[in-house]
Amino acid sequence: MTKSIRHIFKKKNNYRVRGNLILECDGERFFGPGRVELMELIDETGSLNKAASKMGMSYKKAWEMISDLNAQSGKPLVILKSGGEKGGGSVITDEARELIAYHKLLRKRFQAFLDKETKQLHA
Amino acid sequence: MTKSIRHIFKKKNNYRVRGNLILECDGERFFGPGRVELMELIDETGSLNKAASKMGMSYKKAWEMISDLNAQSGKPLVILKSGGEKGGGSVITDEARELIAYHKLLRKRFQAFLDKETKQLHA
Numbered sequence: 001m002t003k004s005i006r007h008i009f010k011k012k013n014n015y016r017v018r019g020n021l022i023l024e025c026d027g028e029r030f031f032g033p034g035r036v037e038l039m040e041l042i043d044e045t046g047s048l049n050k051a052a053s054k055m056g057m058s059y060k061k062a063w064e065m066i067s068d069l070n071a072q073s074g075k076p077l078v079i080l081k082s083g084g085e086k087g088g089g090s091v092i093t094d095e096a097r098e099l100i101a102y103h104k105l106l107r108k109r110f111q112a113f114l115d116k117e118t119k120q121l122h123a
Numbered sequence: 124m125t126k127s128i129r130h131i132f133k134k135k136n137n138y139r140v141r142g143n144l145i146l147e148c149d150g151e152r153f154f155g156p157g158r159v160e161l162m163e164l165i166d167e168t169g170s171l172n173k174a175a176s177k178m179g180m181s182y183k184k185a186w187e188m189i190s191d192l193n194a195q196s197g198k199p200l201v202i203l204k205s206g207g208e209k210g211g212g213s214v215i216t217d218e219a220r221e222l223i224a225y226h227k228l229l230r231k232r233f234q235a236f237l238d239k240e241t242k243q244l245h246a
Contacts, residue, residue: 013195018144018147019145022140109240
């Protein structure tokens with residue numbers, strides 16, 4: 001097992017292991033927390049424009065993210081319906097819901113890994 | 124267990140889970156791959172200046188990284204010996220070597236986690 005490094009720490013300070021994960025497709029970002037949040041907000045608001053705005057993101061940037069997501073997956077994840085200047089009526093597909101659910105479980109397993117490592121730091 | 128999302132993937136594309144880890148101290152970066160590489164290069168070259176230059180980093184930036192590292196740990200990790208304009212003669216301590224060894228094992232465990240998740244993606 002790993003030798004403890006606790007003796008190197010400052011006594012009153014709080015050390016922990018943190019990190020992030022993404023899912024790649026052919027070496028490019030496929031999805032991570034940002035894209036998941038965008039899909040969830042489209043589901044909530046029914047609008048790419050509203051979702052982008054809630055994330056402080058331009059419509060163009062959000063449109064590109066969705067375009068990438070759809071191009072990288074075998075099935076459409078978000079269906080954008082052009083509806084005037086608000087671009088209203090966009091929906092996410094069942095496959096998008098599955099990806100979101102998968103991502104939640106993946107993050108849970110990752111958090112368990114991080115918690116275990118952080119606990120071990122102080123062991 | 125996680126429901127398979129394989130049916131959402133494009134058949135010929137290559138999907139995988141990637142990520143990165145850092146060790147934090149009181150919510151701030153304590154060390155990650157960059158600081159480990161800098162410490163290893165100081166050990167190899169005996170010089171902060173040479174180490175920084177090998178990483179394409181300014182002396183000032185490297186000096187700040189080392190200063191942070193030393194301030195966040197309970198024991199000195201790098202001893203900088205001022206020696207003229209080249210700032211020569213810097214050394215890493217036994218505690219730095221322990222941290223580097225710990226980091227290697229941590230990354231190994233993390234890679235095992237990522238490999239398992241990537242394998243599960245295609246299961």
